[in-house]
Amino acid sequence: MLPIHEQFYTFQGEAAHAGRAAYFIRTFGCPVHCPWCDSAGTWHPDYIPKKIQRFSVESLVAEVAKTKAEFVVITGGEPAIHNLAPLVDALHAIEQKVHLETSGSFAIKGNFDWITLSPKRWKLPLAENIKRADEFKIIVDREGAIEKYAEVIGKTEKPIWLHPEWSKHNDAATLDAITEWVKARGAPYRAGWQMHKHYAADLKDSRSAPAAPLGGDPKQGF
Ligand SMILES: Nc1nc2[nH]cc(C(=O)O)c2c(=O)[nH]1
Ligand code: SF4
C-alpha cells in the first residue's frame, strides 16, 4: 500500500514529454519543504488532507488501465521516499512506461523508464541520481538560481529545462534571465513552461486535489 495524495489522467505539462497523455500518481509526503511548493497538500501542515488515502499497487494499476495514457508519471511530494519498485514492475507488466519526477535527494527504488530530476537547495540531490537522470528541471525562483543549480548538476548533455517558479511566470526579470541564459549557452539548456497550468488540464479530472501553491495564492490555486 502506498499513501497517495491524488491520481488523475491528464497530459504531461512539462519538459521533453510535454503534451503526451499521461496518468499521474502523486505520492504523499515530502521532507524537502520548498517555500514556494506547488503541491503543499502533500506535506504542509496547513494543507494536508484530514485523511491520507492508501492504495494498493493493484488498484492503482487498474485505474491506469482504464485510460489511453502513453505513460505513467509518479510525482509528489517526493516519491523516492517510498519503495516504488513493486508499482513500477506492475505497471511494466501492463506495458506501461513509468516516469519519475524527483528532487533526487533520496535513493531511487524502481526501474524507471524516464527520470526528471529537479534539484532543490534545501536538500541537494545525490550524485548517483544526477548520473541516472534523463533530464533536469531548474525552478528559477530567485536571482542566481540558474548559476547555483547548473553547478549542482555539473557537466551533462541531458536537457536542462529552466522553468519560472509559477508565482513568477509573469515576472519579466525571471523570464528574461531564462531567455538570456538559453541564448548565451545553447544546449543543454532549454526554456520551459508548466503548460498544464494554462490549460487547467489536471483539474478536468475530478479526482485531482485543489492546488496549494505556497509561492502564489493557495486559496486561488495559482
Ligand atoms: N500535467 C502535469 N504535468 C506535470 N509534470 C510534472 C508535474 C509535477 O507536479 O511533478 C506535473 C503536474 O502536476 N501536472
Ligand atoms: S516542490 Fe517538490 S520537492 Fe519542493 S516541497 Fe514541494 S513536493 Fe517537495
Ligand SMILES: [Mg+2]
Ligand atoms: Mg505539478
